[in-house]
Amino acid sequence: GAVVSQHPSWVICKSGTSVKIECRSLDFQATTMFWYRQFPKQSLMLMATSNEGSKATYEQGVEKDKFLINHASLTLSTLTVTSAHPEDSSFYICSARAPGQGLHEQFFGPGTRLTVL
Amino acid sequence: SQQGEEDPQALSIQEGENATMNCSYKTSINNLQWYRQNSGRGLVHLILIRSNEREKHSGRLRVTLDTSKKSSSLLITASRAADTASYFCATDDYKLSFGAGTTVTVRA
Numbered sequence: 001g002a003v004v005s006q007h008p009s010w011v012i013c014k015s016g017t018s019v020k021i022e023c024r025s026l027d028f029q030a031t032t033m034f035w036y037r038q039f040p041k042q043s044l045m046l047m048a049t050s051n052e053g054s055k056a057t058y059e060q061g062v063e064k065d066k067f068l069i070n071h072a073s074l075t076l077s078t079l080t081v082t083s084a085h086p087e088d089s090s091f092y093i094c095s096a097r098a099p100g101q102g103l104h105e106q107f108f109g110p111g112t113r114l115t116v117l
Numbered sequence: 118s119q120q121g122e123e124d125p126q127a128l129s130i131q132e133g134e135n136a137t138m139n140c141s142y143k144t145s146i147n148n149l150q151w152y153r154q155n156s157g158r159g160l161v162h163l164i165l166i167r168s169n170e171r172e173k174h175s176g177r178l179r180v181t182l183d184t185s186k187k188s189s190s191l192l193i194t195a196s197r198a199a200d201t202a203s204y205f206c207a208t209d210d211y212k213l214s215f216g217a218g219t220t221v222t223v224r225a
Contacts, residue, residue: 004159006159034212034213041220042217043205043215043216043217043218044160044205044213044215045215046212046213046214049212091157093159093160095160095213105150105162105165106162106213107162108152108159108160108161108162109159110158110159111157111158111159113157
């Protein structure tokens with residue numbers, strides 16, 4: 001099946017710094033990638049939809065200037081958490097949908113755990 | 118936005134027993150999907166059921182869908198310790214909206 005990787009798998013940073021998380025589709029081209037955030041013992045909340053070569057579409061309540069998304073190629077999307085604060089500590093998960101996937105399946109990365117001190 | 122609500126929130130069963138969890142949603146759907154998440158990991162796609170389907174099987178999994186009641190159920194038969202995980206339903210209108218999830222613990 002299709003594989004999506006994320007890097008890093010975990011990161012600890014100081015408050016006020018920026019952190020970049022990469023999401024790669026390893027064996028398929030993903031025209032659309034999604035970024036989710038998951039707080040402990042909660043469900044996944046969609047943050048934004050990222051289309052290759054265009055601006056990301058953010059969900060209501062998600063600050064686009066704080067969570068910068070770049071989808072520069074068909075296999076890579078990045079999420080940058082700018083000026084991170086402790087409340088940004090969360091599990092960030094990306095997913096990718098490949099063109100022509102008639103079953104509408106999304107392939108999920110393993111997630112990145114961000115801890116902001 | 119989060120559309121699905123799942124019930125129960127947590128379920129503890131003995132190995133070999135069946136586990137049933139339910140999902141309700143609010144709007145019309147193209148399809149509904151079920152995912153599993155092991156603690157601290159990414160999601161694994163389990164099964165997709167289309168809006169014109171009523172029941173679907175995959176191995177030990179059985180999913181039903183009742184669009185008139187806007188609800189779905191996931192049954193895991195003959196549970197194993199390895200089935201211990203959180204299970205999420207997600208409605209699909211191109212982007213997925215996840216339910217709150219059911220945490221299943223299978224005791225050996």
